[in-house]
Amino acid sequence: MASLYKKRDVWYLALTINNNRVTRSLRTKDYKVAKSIKPHAESALIAELSGFVTKNENLSFNHLCERFLTYNHNWSKNTYKLIKHIPPPILMVNHFQPIQLVELFILAILISAGTGD
Numbered sequence: 290m291a292s293l294y295k296k297r298d299v300w301y302l303a304l305t306i307n308n309n310r311v312t313r314s315l316r317t318k319d320y321k322v323a324k325s326i327k328p329h330a331e332s333a334l335i336a337e338l339s340g341f342v343t344k345n346e347n348l349s350f351n352h353l354c355e356r357f358l359t360y361n362h363n364w365s366k367n368t369y370k371l372i373k374h375i376p377p378p379i380l381m382v383n384h385f386q387p388i389q390l391v392e393l394f395i396l397a398i399l400i401s402a403g404t405g406d
Contacts, residue, residue, distance in 0.1 A: 291331040293323055302330050306338055 291304040293315075300315045300323035313334055315323045336342040348356070358372065 291327065291334070293320075293327060295320075302327060302334065304331060304334055304338075306335070311338065 291302050294301050294303060298318050300317055300320065301312050302315055303310060303312045305311075311334065313330060315326060315330060317323050317326070333342070362369075364372070
């Protein structure tokens with residue numbers, strides 16, 4: 290069972306699993322908000338610690354790209370086709386930085402939005 294505690298006006302969730310105490314900030318100063326999001330935060334933390342879910346910050350860039358492309362963004366078909374075809378050739382070249390890839394994604398979206406497709 291998880292417990293709530295306050296530290297410097299911010300509410301935290303504390304959870305003990307296998308004699309290890311893990312804490313996460315709930316990023317709120319309001320007790321009512323902290324209490325309402327406690328069940329969701331607790332289940333998400335348990336899933337993460339159990340290995341059922343991997344946080345985005347722990348994924349490789351290739352896996353993040355895969356998640357990005359498979360997520361339903363409600364794009365038009367043409368935008369999706371344009372975005373889908375940008376990463377494979379770029380990911381084969383190791384000298385590109387992740388921020389450059391993000392800039393290319395955004396550029397592709399803007400080009401698609403400008404054409405109205």
